[in-house]
Amino acid sequence: MLAIYGTSGLMYRGPIEDLRRVLPSLRAGRPRALHVDIDRPDFADSAFRVAAAPEHGERPAHALPRPAAVAVQAYGEVQHPAPQRHPLERVRDVMTRAVVTVTDTMPVAEGWRTLAERGLGQAPVLDAAGQLIGLLTRAELLSVERLPRPQDSALVWRAFMAQPLATVMVTPVPAVTPDTLLRRLALVLLETGLPGLPVVDEAGALGGFVSRSDLLKAVVHDPPLDLWAG
Structure with missing residues (x-):
C-alpha cells in the first residue's frame, strides 16, 4: 500500500x-530529478571481519586443539542460540524504527546540522501537529538551483540558511506501510x-x-533477501 502526503495532509x-499515473498530478512547485546521495552501509559489521589465514597450514599459537575448540563452540551455541532465520520480504524486516525527523519551521541551518551530525542523507519533515508533510534531503539542500552563488x-x-525547511523540502512525499513488499518499495x-x-x-x-x-544491507547480510515473494 502506498500513501502520498503533502502540506495539506493525505x-x-x-x-x-x-x-x-498519480504522482505527476500531485507534484508541488517544479518537477525535479533528485541527485541521490546514498547512505553508506555499515562496513564495520562483523560479517566483513575476515581473520588472516595461517601460513603453510600452521595453527596459530592461540588456537585450541580441535576437540576442545568443538566443545567450546558447542557450549557457546547453547548459551547464545542463533536467531531464527527467515527470508526478508517486507519493509518491516529492514526498516529503521528509530527515525530522525525535522519540522517544517526549522531553519535550513538547523536541518542541515541535523543531517550532518547524524550522518544522514535525508529526514522526514513533520508539521506542528506531528504529521508527515515532506522529506528533507541532502541532495536538495545542495542543489545548485537553490544555493546562493559563491559571489x-x-x-x-545567511538569509538562505535562515529560511524554513518548508521552502526546501520535497513535497508531496510517498510513504509505505510496514507490510509493503521490498520489490514494490524498490519500484x-x-x-x-x-x-x-x-x-x-x-x-x-x-x-x-x-x-x-537498508536494502543494500539486506542484500549482504543473513538471512537472505527475498525479492520474489508473492
Missing part, C-alpha cells in the same frame, strides 16, 4: 502500481529517485524510515 492512498554576499547566505524508489521513504501505519502515524542503504 493526498493519495492506493496500490503502488498506480504511482506513475553572493554573506547576507544572502517506488526507482520511480521517484528518492533516497528513502517514510514508513507509516494505517492511521498515517510515522513509524520508521527505509532507505536504499
Whole structure:
C-alpha cells in the first residue's frame, strides 16, 4: 500500500502500481530529478571481519586443539542460540524504527546540522501537529538551483540558511506501510529517485524510515533477501 502526503495532509492512498499515473498530478512547485546521495552501509559489521589465514597450514599459537575448540563452540551455541532465520520480504524486516525527523519551521541551518551530525542523507519533515508533510534531503539542500552563488554576499547566505525547511523540502512525499513488499518499495524508489521513504501505519502515524542503504544491507547480510515473494 502506498500513501502520498503533502502540506495539506493525505493526498493519495492506493496500490503502488498506480504511482506513475498519480504522482505527476500531485507534484508541488517544479518537477525535479533528485541527485541521490546514498547512505553508506555499515562496513564495520562483523560479517566483513575476515581473520588472516595461517601460513603453510600452521595453527596459530592461540588456537585450541580441535576437540576442545568443538566443545567450546558447542557450549557457546547453547548459551547464545542463533536467531531464527527467515527470508526478508517486507519493509518491516529492514526498516529503521528509530527515525530522525525535522519540522517544517526549522531553519535550513538547523536541518542541515541535523543531517550532518547524524550522518544522514535525508529526514522526514513533520508539521506542528506531528504529521508527515515532506522529506528533507541532502541532495536538495545542495542543489545548485537553490544555493546562493559563491559571489553572493554573506547576507544572502545567511538569509538562505535562515529560511524554513518548508521552502526546501520535497513535497508531496510517498510513504509505505510496514507490510509493503521490498520489490514494490524498490519500484517506488526507482520511480521517484528518492533516497528513502517514510514508513507509516494505517492511521498515517510515522513509524520508521527505509532507505536504499537498508536494502543494500539486506542484500549482504543473513538471512537472505527475498525479492520474489508473492
